[in-house]
Amino acid sequence: MTVRPRPLSPHLQIYRFTITMAMSIVHRATGIANYAGTALLVLWLLAAAWGPEPLEAVNGLYGSWIGQIILFGYTWSLVHHMLGGIRHYVWDFILGMEAGQREMLAWANLVASTLITLLIWTIFVWVA
Structure with missing residues (x-):
């Protein structure tokens, strides 16, 4: 019988x-x-400071279906990261x-971040 050497450090097989x-990931x-x-937010703020034409162009981009998906993901990312920080606190x-x-707590973080994101978008985007 051959004995396999033990791994030197824990990994996915362990x-x-x-x-x-x-x-955590x-x-x-x-x-x-x-x-x-946040770079997207800065771009929007710079466009607003630059004038109505650049702002209209950025709003058009963010208002497109791909822009809405990206902004929804950004909203979820902010909420999820915040709740993860509270969990660590x-x-x-x-x-x-x-x-x-x-x-x-991990499942609550995932579920709550999704529900809060849907609530934010329902109140401020889809209804407004």
């Missing part, structure tokens, strides 16, 4: 993928996405650290 791991990705979305007080509580 760990099983969990919702808390996924939310998504939290980092939303942080990066927030930079890109709660963990700083050593609350919600039990196994079931960690998973519940």
Whole structure:
């Protein structure tokens, strides 16, 4: 019988993928996405400062179907990242650290960010 050497460090063959791991990755990705979305906000502000023609062009771009999808994603990214930060703040007080509580907070972060984003867009975009 041959003995396989043990890995030197833990990796995906050792760990099983969990919702808390996924939310950790998504939290980092939303942080990066927030930079890109903030650049879009700066572009809109610069167009507004430049005059009505550039503002109308940017509004046309953001009002297109692809622009709306990007802005919706940016909104979700902001809300999800904020709620992830609150979750980490709660963990700083050593609350919600039990196994079931960690998973519940991760799922709550995902569900709440989606619902809050839909609420924001319903009130400020789709109804207005």
